[in-house]
Amino acid sequence: MNDKTDSFVLRDDRIIATVATLRRRIEERFPGSGLSGLCQRLLDVSQHAAERANQISQPIKSIRILGFAMATLLIVVLVASVIYALLKVEADKIGVLEWIAAIESGLNDIIFFAIAIYFLVRLETRIKRERTLKAIHELRAIAHIIDMHQLTKNPERYVREWTDTKNSPKKTMSAFELNRYLDYCSEMLSLIGKIAALYVQHFDDADAVAAVSEVEQLTTGLSRKIWQKIMILEQTRVLDDCNDTQPDQPDSPCPTTPT
Incomplete structure (x- = not known):
């Protein structure tokens, strides 16, 4: 795989490294805090997510082998039915009713095996x-x-x-x-949104993709709420700086209250 293709693929090792770096940053800033422990949990989940996503992208061999065996058996039954009918025609000169019965029996076998193969798929x-x-439910709970x-806060x-x-x-x-x-x-x-996306990167299932989209919408909404708090905190800091440097000046450009 070339570099151009890699640039459009989520790399689980990069995500794990980013989570690990974030955990170290939190631990250095807030040692022994609950947030640091939660980030450690997120790191564990991201490491397991890489393994799970790889397993999900791989075929389930037992089901594939069983489906291949049934498909092979279906072809064998179909060929055997045709050969048997031809031999019967040469030996007994069977009539229309016998042909209809043979065709109906063969169709029933074909339909049965086709349904079985579809069920396995x-x-x-x-x-x-x-x-x-x-796995996505676990990420939703962490969020x-x-x-x-x-x-x-x-x-x-x-x-x-x-x-x-x-x-x-x-x-x-x-x-x-x-x-x-x-x-x-x-x-x-x-x-969390990036980890969730790993599961559907190579598994294009409508229900799974919808669940990942819901997690991304959830984390985006929660993050937006957090950034509103950060903006209020920043405006409060600016207001305090203005009050310290330009007290009681009516023409001051500083805001009067944080919004």
Whole structure:
């Protein structure tokens, strides 16, 4: 495979390396955190995903062999039926009714074997689809867990006028650390979409592709929500800088409130 073809293929080793690098970055920034442990889980899943995707793309040999044997048997039965009919014609001069009965019997055998072969072909697809959907469901669950991790990370708490209540989450991060935390969550969500795409890269099944599209839509929506928080945090930082450098100036170009 040449380089031009490789550029249009998702490489599982690159995805795994990216997830591993992200896990190290999170651990360095937030050692021992739940997000670091979750990224380790995502790394394990990405490594297994490479193996699963490769297995799904490969034919199931037992089903293929059985289908080939039945197809061969179908051809043998068909040829034997024709030879038997011709020999019968030469020996007994059979009439129209006997011909009709022989043809009907042969057609029944052909239909039976054809249905069996079709069932085996569909069985292989169903088995692969079930494996794919199970793996994608695992990725969907991780995406929701990531969303739970960033759920209480409210950037508006960094506004100077903010007042905590008795049950407010504890503020344990600086604005910069919160920015990095949210960005890590967004990166993990993006990688989930890439891992999901591995399963259908060489398995063109409509149900599996639809499930991957749903996961990508989910992660994109969650990531968009996170980036809204990052934008609020950035606007809050800009507002604080303006208030520190240009206090009480009505003609200041700084925004008055974060939006």
